[in-house]
Amino acid sequence: MKMFCAGQWQDTKETINVTNSFDQSIIDTVPKGSGEDIANAVSVLEQGARIMKAMTPYDRSLILQKAADLLLKRQDEFARTISLEVGKVLAESQVETNRSAEVIRLSGEEARRMTGEMIPLEGNAGGKNKVGFTLRVPCGVVAAITPFNFPLNLVCHKVGPAIAAGNAILIKPASDTPLSALKLTEILREAGLPPEAIACVTGPGGEIGRAICTDTRIRKISFTGSYEVGTKICEMAGMKRVTMELGSNSPVVIMDDADLEKATTAITMAGYANAGQVCISAQRILTSSAVKSDFVDLLKSKVEDLTTGNQLEDTTKIGPMVRESDAARVEEWVNEAVSQGARLVCGGQRQGAIYAPTILDETKPDMLVVKDEIFGPAIALSYFDDVNEAIAMANDTTYGLSAGIFTQDIDRAMKFARQVDSGNIHINWSSQWRADAMPYGGLKHSGTGKEGPKYAIQEMSEEKMVVMHLAD
Template sequence: MKMFCAGQWQDTKQSINVTNPFDQSVIDTVPQGSGEDIQNAVGVLERGAQIMKSMTAYDRSVILQKAAELMLERQDDLARTISLEVGKILGEGQVEASRSADVIRLSGEEARRMTGEMIPLEGNAGGKNKLGFTLRVPCGIVAAITPFNFPLNLVCHKVGPAIAAGNAILIKPASDTPLSALKLTEILLEAGLPPEAIACVTGPGGEIGRAICTDTRIRKISFTGSYEVGTKICEMAGMKRVTMELGSNSPVVIMDDADLEKAATAITMAGYANAGQVCISAQRILTSSKVKTDFVDLLKSKVDVLQTGNQLEEGTKIGPMVRESDASRVEQWVNEAVSQGARLITGGQRQGAIYAPTILDDTTPDMQVVKDEIFGPAVALSYFDDIDEAVRLANDTTYGLSAGIFTQDIDRAMKFARQVESGNIHINWSSQWRADAMPYGGLKHSGTGKEGPKYAIHEMSEEKMVVMHLAD
């Protein structure tokens, strides 16, 4: 596929192969863009930002609604593209394609509800005959730097709100998985988005990322990825507005009164979906020592039947990781934990980019599989004696994106909700659950700002205060 830059589809002299992680077959090629391409794209996007600013909220909404309809018509193609370039199973690709259309639809709805507020100035000294209200206005040009693991949905969570708020949008998709974003760009153009108002530039993240961060014409950056890269973006971005959706090592607490069947089922889904390559994957499974044996046996029985293999074949539950090097890293971390005293309950084998679903028992906070983000199909079990210890262990991390607890005790549940340092808290479910309309974002090193169309529109617009000084 070509990239869309400076209002037209373009090739470059050099290209990048997009491969199927399962067998390394080449799916397609995309251009290897550069910092100069970013400069050219932004030059046209400046005009696009003025076009979008003058467009009514109704017209922006119509474009997004039409795009959502086209996405649903092409859901099968989008799902297959997602599965091919990421390695997630086709069923998960279908879910992502459907959710992505819903995010664009929600963004269109929220475009019509973008509003300011009245400020009661007469309640202040000197406020007589003063009428105050705020206006929300577009940022101008929004840059979306997106990850590989949800190459359509997480793009939509940035692109939809940016358009709804009246901005022009520059997309930098992950180099491993650029095809879904390019197909979304095609759909948005077909739906009526002005070609000056969108660009999708493919290529190496380092050079293109620097060009985005240092271009003063770009007002807003929305990034999803690692803490390390997010920190570098913030350092380079200067006075730009930023939204950072970063990593996690999500804790899930299993209390002694938990529904163990429900907990084991939820963690089997949350620990291994998309081969564990989800920022809110269940990773640290903190379990009451009173139910240790029962819970481990139940979880193992569910994980053992997860079939790995070709993500496009029926019956496969876990496909390959996006790169063999990532599967090798997970293998190294698991082996290191075992050498430090952890017990391998199941899994632990790698075949190319496929890593078997793994359970580690008796892990400790100093092990890398616990303290860092594993981003792979493995969970780490450890134990506690009471709710206070569970909360302490849950908070023993620099991250704070999502956390869950299983308990029938409302007081324990509310203590967990109030005291655990996490942007998303789930009661009687695992860490991995997200409704696309909800405010979504992390605390601590897990980032700043919120996603979800309503909340992202706020992040991608700016507030102006208007004071009318009225005559007596």
């Protein structure tokens, strides 16, 4: 595919292969863009930002609603593309495509609801005959730097609100998975988005990311990825507005009164969906010592039923990881934990980019599989004696994106919700659950700002204060 830059579809002399990690076959090629391409794109996007700002929210909403309809019409095509470039199974890709259309539709609805507020100036000393209100205005040019694991939905979570708020949008998709974003760009253009208002530039993250961060014409950056890269972006971004959706090693607490059937079912989904390559995957499973044996036996029986293989086959439950090197890293971390005293309950084998669903028992806080983000199909079990110890263990991390607890005790549940440092808290579910309309974001090293169309529009617009000084 070509990239969309400076108002037109373009090739470059050098290209990047997009491969299927299951068999290493080449799916397609994309241009290898450069910092110069970013500069050219932004020059046109500045014009696009003026066009979008002048467009009414109603007209912007119509473009987004049409784009959502077009996306659903091509649902099977998009799902197959996602599965091929990421490695996730087709059933998960179908869900992602549906959710992506919903995000675009929600963004269109929220475009019509952008509003400021009345400020009660006469309630202040010296405020007589003063009428105050705020206006929300677009940032201008917004850059979206997106990850590989949800190459359509997480792009939509940035592009939809950016357009709804009246901005021009520059998309930098992950180099491993650029095809979904390029196809979304096709759809937005077909839906009526002006060519000056969007760019999708493919290429190496280092050079292109640096160009995005240092271009002063870009007012806002929305990034989803690792804490390390997010920190570098913030250091380079200067006075740009930033939203950072970063990593996690999400804890899920199993209390002694938990519904173990429900808990193990949820964790089997949350720990291994998309081969564990989800920022809110259940990773640290903190379990009451009182239910240890029953919980492990039940969880093992469910995890061992997960079949691995070709992500395009209906019988496959877990496909390959996006790169073989990532699977090798997971293998290394698991082997290291076992050498340090963890017990391998099941899994632990790798075949190319496929890593078997793995349970590690008796893990310790200093093991990589516990203290860092494993981002693969492996979970780490450890144990506690009371809710206070469970909360302390859940908080023993630099991350704070999502956490869950299983309990029938409302007091324990609310104590967990109030005291655990996490942007998303789930009661009687695992860490991995997200409604696309909800405010979504992390605490601590898991990021800054919120996503969800309503909340992202706030992040991608700016506030002006208007004061009317009326005559007596």
